[in-house]
Amino acid sequence: MASINQMLKNVAKDTVYYTAAKVVAGLMGILSVKLFTSLFAPDVFGDYSIVSTTVNMLLMIVFGWLFHSAIRFSQEYQAVEEKKKFYSTLFLCSAAVSVLTVFIGGFLLFFLQNSIDKGLTILILGGILFLGTQSNALILFNLLRAERMSRLYSLLTIGYSVLKLAVIYVMARALGFGADSIFWSGALLDVAVITAMAYKLQIWKYFDKDSFAPQLLRRFFSYGSPLIGVSITTWILSASDKYVIKIYRTSAEVGIYSISYSLVAAGFTLVNTSLMLGLYPIILKTWKEHGKKGTEELMGKILRYYLIMTIPAFVGLSVLALPALTVLSSPDYISGYTVIPWVALGLLFQGLTEYVTKVWELQENTKTIFYLMIVAAIVNILLNIVMVPYYGFYAAAITTAASYLIYLILALGLSHKIFAWKISLKSMGRIAIASFMMAGVLQVFLQWIHRSTLHLILGILFGVVVYFIALILVGELKDEIVQIQGVLKRRRNEYEDY
Secondary structure, eight states, X not given: OOOHHHHHHHHHHHHHHHHHXXXXXXXXXXXXXXXXXXXXXXXXXXXXXXXXHHHHHHHHHHHHHHHHHHHHHGGGOOSHHHHHHHHXXXXXHHHHHHHHHHHHHHHHXXXXXXXXXXXXXXXHHHHHHHHXXXXXXXXXXXXXXXXXXXXXXXXXHHHHHHHHHHHHHIIIIISOOOTTHHHHHHHHHHHHXXXXXXHHHTHHHHOOGGGOOHHHHHHHHHHHHHHHHHHHHHHHHXXXXXXXXXXXXXXXXXXXXXXXXXXXXXXXXXXXXXXHHHHHHHHHHHHHHHHHHHHHHHHHHHHHHHHHHHHHHHHHHHHHHHHHHHHHSOGGGGGGGGGHHHHHHHHHHHHHHHHHTHHHHXXXXXXXXXXXXXXXHHHHHHHHHHHHHHXXXXXXXXXHHHHHHHHHHHHHHHHTTTSOOOOOHHHHHHHHHXXXXXXXXXXXXXXXXXXXXXXXXXXXXXXXXXXXXXXXHHTTTHHHHHHHHHHHHHHHHHXXXX
């Protein structure tokens, strides 16, 4: 049985690979802002954003229970016969749901095509195809996470992120595609990564239609069905504001808001998702081997690392909002810089809440998560309907951040009764001080950062260096420095003995 420290080492090892992948994916996300704003007008990108949001909603609602089950139960079915049951049940369900969803989508589009303009029809068609491929790719990516194949996961993620932008550029510039090129490129690359992952996981070796297990399907659905409700409310919290903007304002405002949101999401991908990808399988193993007390110890340490990464991300994005959009987007999109601090704050709250709600996921009590999200989602919808018609996309960003804060407060309040959260206020204070020290230095160089994309990237890297120096100065990394010194000392002694 591995110790908590060994678990943390495993987290660190996996996180290195995941971070590399997500750094590249995040950088590609940032570059996509420059690419999309140069290729597509705000109203065109606004229509794409609405279709893309709908596709993502369907991914969560229709396939979410399979995504969650893939990573939650994979480690419980490791024997050959058990793995046959697991893979066969999982992929037969996935295939059936994919075919049915694509068929229904195509059927509805066929009958509604005369009432939808041609450009939107093409976008929807691309979105339907992408829905079918992306759903299966995400299931396989989750299996890689469950099996701790972090290196392959990272290589495929990096290749996917880089090639997708290249394919979009070729399709849009050379072949005359519109915003639908984003969907077509995704579908093509999905097929490639699905093939690679299926080969590595040896799916054919374990797949047998006769091994389909109805009782396992019921377990999948029992665990995942409450998460369908969670997925709906997640979508309401993160994306329904785009529909409200579309209804009460214009497609152009949707496009401007979506670009700013994408830029922030890409930034948070660099610092947030990589940790969670490496973390969740380790949390499951810790819960299984060390129980509640061991998990509390692990989560306390990881929450600190989460705050070390995300508080400066929020502060940095707030400072660099205008220069970032100035150098990365066309003039039509620059007004969206005003929402960036609010979007960043909302994503910080969202990520923190994802850790808190793991308490109920571990106990397979996902209904509690659903109930909490219902409250936050209702608040979000009501605030958007009241505020967006008058204040546009700026109000949407504020109401979303407020809704995530409500969700976080409710989750902390309820989970505290069953789980001890060890969050040091002194540590949070030191992190905040270091973040504001970084912000002060960045403010001095803002005019220089405005000059070009290269200057922006160098400014971000400079800010990261300043932040970590500030963390050392305020004493937040004292324990980590001692550990590093100990490792270096042991290595030196081993080298001298050799």
